[in-house]
Amino acid sequence: MKCIQCSSEKLKHPDKQSSMELVKCLSCGHEFYVHCFYPIPDVFQSKHKIYLGYFSVSSPKDTVASFIKLKSILKGCEWFQLSKLEAQKLEGKTKWELGQFLDIEVEKIRPLCKQKNIEIEFNEIKE
Structure with missing residues (x-):
């Protein structure tokens, strides 16, 4: 210039x-x-780690109880969509994808899972 x-x-x-x-x-x-x-950077740089959550249904008779527990544990999580969880339950899937969770949400969810005797698998999303 x-x-x-x-x-x-x-x-x-x-x-x-x-x-x-x-x-x-x-x-x-x-x-x-x-x-x-x-220029605006193309990649959003978050300070948080992001995890993908999964739940494995142990037996068909536990499906409804597990659904109710998950619904109460995951309410209020930013990206959790109850409609997707319900659709997987109705389809009879044995492994439910719960969506993405921030690391701070995972820290809050883990103790609740222990209280309700339920196990959620969290896998970190690597970029």
């Missing part, structure tokens, strides 16, 4: 990036505003 007054390439940009920046020419001292478009 060049100064709009003297065409010098010696410019001072502000320390903090923004969409509209006041640029100063170090040669002639002229100040002018510039629209800036900084």
